[in-house]
Amino acid sequence: MPNRSVHWPPDWENPKVVERNKEPAHASLMPFPDEEKAFKGEREESPWFILLNGEWRFRLVPNPYSVPEGFFKEEFDVDEWDVIPVPSNWQMLGYDKPIYTNVVYPFHADPPRVPHDDNPVGLYRRSFEIPAEWKGRQVFLVFEGVDSAFYVWVNGELVGYSQGSRLPAEFNITPYIRIGENTLAVQVFRWSDGSYLEDQDMWRLSGIYRDVYLFSTPNVHVRDFFVRTELDEDYVDATFKVRVHVKNYSEQPAENYRVEVKLLDAEGKPVFDRPLTQVIGRIKAKNEVVLEFKQKVKNPYKWSAENPYLYTMLITLKDAQGDILEVESCKVGFRQIEVRDGQILVNGVPIVLKGVNRHEHDDVRGKAVTLESMIKDIKLMKQFNFNAVRTSHYPNDPRWYDLCDKYGIYVIDEANIECHGLANIRWIGYRMEPANDPEWLNAFMERCIRMVERDKNHPCVIMWSLGNESGYGPNHDVMAAWIHHYDPTRLVHYEGTIHVAPVLGRIPEIVDVISIMYPSIKTLIRLAEDLNDDRPIIMCEYAHSMGNSTGNLKEYWEVIDRYRRLCGGFIWDWVDQGLRKKTEDGEEYWAYGGDFGDEPNDGNFCINGLVWPDRTPQPAMWECKKILQPVKVEPIDLNAGKIRIINRYHFTDLSGLDIFWELYADGELIQQGRLPKLYTPPGCSEVVTIPFTKPKPKPGAEYWLMVRFKLDHDTLWAGKGHEVAWEQFKMPFKVPPGPVVKVEDMPSLRLEDAGSKAVISGVDFRLIFDKEKAQIVSFRYKGSELVKSGPVLNVWRAPTDNDAARMAVEWRKFGLDRVVHMVKNVRVEQTAPQVVQIYVESETRAPDVADGFSCRYIYRIYGSGDVIIDSKIVPSSRLPPLPRIGLQFRIPGEYNMFTWYGRGPHENYCDRKEGAAVGVYSGTVDDQYVPYIMPQENGNKTDVRWVSLTNEEGIGLLAIGMPLMEVSAHYFTTEDLTKAKHTFELKRRDYITLNLDYRQSGLGGASCGPDTLPKYQIKPEPVRFKVRIRPVSLKQMSPMELSKQRIQD
Structure with missing residues (x-):
């Protein structure tokens, strides 16, 4: 590592030093030898591109002072080093350990200092070949993403230094290379002062995790270009503008070079009558010239997320003899972004952003996300009616923007700046957040400028975001001013400005949109009705989708549809950030914070996705699709x-x-x-x-x-x-009531009421009621046992992540997780030859808590085999809103076929059922289990008319709502789901837990956001509900027909 006398403090602890010898930022580009290859735009087809991904030699040392002396020298022997793939995060390959933390830094916060003893350093080595055809040309080395800071050497010579983990670092290595074999060495620090600006809610992973490549250019080269499209006042015709930077890298002046610009439509046909052409008289050695091109375009196809039509721009550089030196290409979308009357306009049309926040995440590769994974993401987003993405909270892999251009997704491109963990900390000698500290201005600006420069030509990018959760200060003002000056074609976003409004009396004008996180619906309405501000409003984060969540999405969108200034929002977030891990027995599961011995950690707070880590949609996705349709x-x-x-x-x-x-x-x-x-x-x-x-x-x-x-x-x-x-x-058709079954037409019952059991026998069935337990302990039909036990009052659910954040604390305080059922009175009587009635009075509460439930149940057992359970439940008024009220049974495990008439086919809840249609659905009990990474309440079905659980012979139990109920069935108990912290901890029981609920509480979004809406809560008030159970044989009777029958006493 560099000698202390050269750089002290070291570069990796100096916020004023963000790079050494790095090339200026520019748009993503690649030189091609001809227009045909440039039009295709596949960089692998360019003879001037060499991808350095693949096998690299690697060694991890515990800190910067353990780096072997001279490891970067060609003669240093690395044959005994490990071989790893690049791109990758070394923690995902078994070196060091992943750390998940949300806000708290993974090391002692003392900016700009980072640990010296515990700061692992990854050492990388590989060789590469420079072809003879590249002789006399410029050669550049590009790292698209390295976490967190690194030095690079070529052939033993130090080339440069970079930090800022989410943007390219490009070095001109022409002075360091030779034709033939060369040696590349990289030293990567896990922590640097840049880590203070990278405190995002994610796994902290290190290494060279994006593509590494070389590209070669002529000595006079189109270094950069910036495309702008401006529509006329009718949004019909356009002006095409492009600014082209041509640099002379040689030691001699260059004269009479020619730049030609063509625009081709999607079929490759020219849009201009002739190329736009300028001749450069003279470029001084090592200097750069800037050319401006402009051309009117008659009624071009417009780009939008719905119709993402792309043109291709070709920039050809020719020498004085007219020979092509290089051709560069860029996709162009004609579109215009502006704000008017409190709305965001694209091409003059107000739009609403149906967005989602997306971290880059792969459950095996960490941050080294593949193109195939990106394509899977964007296809799913489009299929489920999303039209926008926020790159939370850093610039993404450049290929993601290509896909958003191509498939049609609006993008909020966010700077890699988050220092959430510094928000409430004050240090001796350091009393300001970085946003307020001029020492950090260069770092802020470098991250901002390089993002804009890289992504400026993408039509998908409609807003630049100054970062996330980094306070607010003058450094943000400077960033916003630079963006507004450099790129007035897009909007500036930063949620942090809203938090200073109470102090300043207004939201600072540096932002073009007002942004807020996790507002209640009341707060959203208040913002929309504020007459003192007419900027558009978006929720940059809302509907926190942690575990079984995303409740009351419908109500948010009802408000968005009602108010002009509400321009949509971005759900938090896209993918569960679980990492694949195995138990000692080899069972795979998705791990979260703490599972790798990482400290500090924030547990499963990284599990917030609408899709699982393998991109399987979770049930909440269907709600999103419906609401956003x-x-x-x-x-x-x-x-x-x-x-x-x-x-x-x-x-x-x-x-x-x-x-x-x-x-x-x-x-x-x-x-x-x-x-x-x-x-x-x-x-x-x-x-x-x-x-x-x-x-x-x-x-x-x-x-x-x-x-x-x-x-x-x-x-x-x-x-x-x-x-x-x-x-x-x-349909409101007039329908006659279902058929009446008269009691007097039923077969007679035989009652044996002796001791603690009451036995009721009828044709083909026998029911045993335990009077001490006040529940059915046997219900046999044609020799098959239908019920092991039940029903018992069930007022508990395995807390969802939203419950755990707030309500579950109150529920446990009142003992709802440990209630016992105290039988006060049981009376059994035969009220008619065909009817036996069982009357039960009981109290349900925790032994150590005074408040509970007074219960009255009336069982009416009929000669038909029907049992109507009439429940009256009176909760103590001092109880909090309840998880659920319902009846729970244990059913023998053989009744695995689960059929219901209600909402489905996927799991749904009272505040998340818009995306579930009413119908008849069928599957196994195993199919009803939803494997949330942190086990919790799952698999519920609402508005259920009836449900049957049957065996292979079609015999089983039918339950009928009177009129509706909520239903779930699992091979796990509620206690199992409550105790388990990972899916592998759940062990399949040999019986089924069947829940027939009067009602279950809504899901809400309280893990990070407002509580469940009051109308979806269960208040501690008296309720009365009925359910009807009976045997069923599918070969003899239809559950649908049986459900229509009305018993007339």
Whole structure:
């Protein structure tokens, strides 16, 4: 490492030093030898590109002072070093350990100092070949991402230094190389002063984790270019502008070089009549000239997230003889971003951002995310109706922006600046946050400028964000001023400004949009109604999706739709940041903070995703898809089939969608059809008539109309037939009531009431009721045992992450997790030959808590085998809002087939059920388990009419809501789910826990945000509910028909 006498304090502890010998930032580019290759834009096809990914020699030492002397020298023997892949994070390969922390720094905070003794350093070595064809040319070495700081040597000579983990570091290595074999050495520090600006909520991982490559250019080279497109006042015609930087790297002046600019459409056809051309008279040695090109374009295709049309710009550099020296290419989207009347406009049209925050994460590779993973992400986002991404909280891999350009995603590009852990800390001799400290201004500006310079040509980028959770101070003002001057075509975003409004009396004007995190709906409305500010409002983070979460999304979007200035939001966040790990027995699971012995850690607070680490969508994704869908349907006159179809696209009419309708009777499809093609313009609506034939009503039946909107063509992100939107309506047909079953027509019952048991026998069934336990302990049908035990009052659920953050503390305080059932009175009587009634009074509470539940149950057992359980539950008024109120049974494990008539097919809750249609669904009990990384309440179904659990012979138990209930079934107990901290800790029981709930509390988002909305909470008030259970044999009777029967006493 550098001698102390050369640099002290060392570069990696000096905020004034952010680089040494690094090239100025520029747009992503690659020189090609001809226009054909440039148009394709595949850098691997350029003869002037060499990818250095692959096997590197590696050694990890515990600190900078343990680095072997001269390891970077060519003669230093590294044959005994390990071989690792690059890109990678060394912690993911078994070196050192991953650390997950949200706010607290992973080392003692004393900026700009970082640990000296415990600061692992990764040493990398490899050789590379410089081809003879590169002789006499410039050669550049690019590291697209290295965490956190590094020195680089070529052939034993120090080339430079860089920090700032999320942006490229480029070095001109022409003076250091030779034709043939060369030696490259890199020294990477885990911690540097730059780590104080990289305190994001993520795994702290180190190493060379993005691509490393060489590229070669002529000595006169197009070093940079900046494309701008400006639309006229009618947003029809455009002005194409490009600023081109040409640098002469040689020792001699260059004369009469020519730059030609072409614009090609998607088919490769020229847009201009002739290339835009300028001749450079003279460029001094080591100097640079800037050329400005401008051209009117008649009505170009416009770029938007819905229609991401891309042109290709080619910049050709020719020498004085007219020979092509290089061709560079860039995708161009004609689009204009502006703010007007409190709204964000794209091409003159107000847009709403249906966004999500995305960390770069791979469960095996850490931050070394593959292109295949990125494509999977962006396809899923498009399929689930997202149109925007915030790159939380740093510039992403440059390929991500290419994909967003191509697939159509609006991007908030965020600077790699977060110092959350310094927010409330004060040190002796250091009394300011970095945002207020001029010593850190250079670091702030370097991260800002390099981000903008790299990503400035991407049409997908509509806002520059100054970072995240870094306080607010003059350094932010300077960043914003530079951006507004350099790139007035985009908006500036920074959520931190809202926190100084109470002090300043306003939100600083440096931002073009007002941004807020996790507001309550009331707060959002208050902001929208503020007449003192007319800037657009976005939620840069909301709907914290930790575990089983994302409740009341519907209510947020109802408010967004109501207020002009509310321009959408970004859900936190996209992917669970779990890392794949194995138990000693070889069972795989996803690990979180603390699982690697990492201290400090924030546990499973990194598990906030809408998709699991392998990108499997979680149930909440279906709610997002429904709420964000671009087509809305409203009923006009359902009896006559009249509905209103509303186009909520911003730029697209409805002609690209096929519209299908289906009419169901109790889940059975009885009619279907296809509507004529609609050409409804964006923002408009049409009334259409569904041409169904009104069916002859079946007694007790429910009729449902489903309208589906599907792609009529293939797209990059989904194939023809992909369902974009749907709406379901319960039809208001007059339907006669279901058939009556008279008690007197039922077979008689035999009651044996002796001692602690009451035995009720009927045709093909026998029920045993334990009077001491006040529950059924046997319910046999045709020799098969249907019930092991139950029901018991259930007022507990395995806390969700949102519960654990707030309400579960109160629940445990009142003992809801440890209630016992104290039987006060049981009375059994045969009220008719066909009816036995059991009356139960009990109290349910924790032994050490005075407040609980007074309970009264009436069981009516009928000769038909039906058992109606009438429950009256009176909670103590001093109890907090409750997790649930319901009945719990234990069912023998053989009844694994789970069929229900209610909302599905995926898990749903009272505040997260918009994306679940009512229907008849079937699967196994195992299928109902949702494997949240931190086990918790899961698998619930709402608005359930009936549910059956049957065995392979079709025999089992049928439960019928009177009228509706919530249902879940698992091979785990509630206690199992409560105690487990990882999925591997759950062991499958040989019985099923069946929950028939009157109601379960909503999910909300309280792990980081407001509580569950009051209307979705269960207040401690008296409730009465009924459920009906009975045996069922699918070969003899239909659960649907049985559910329609009404018992008449």
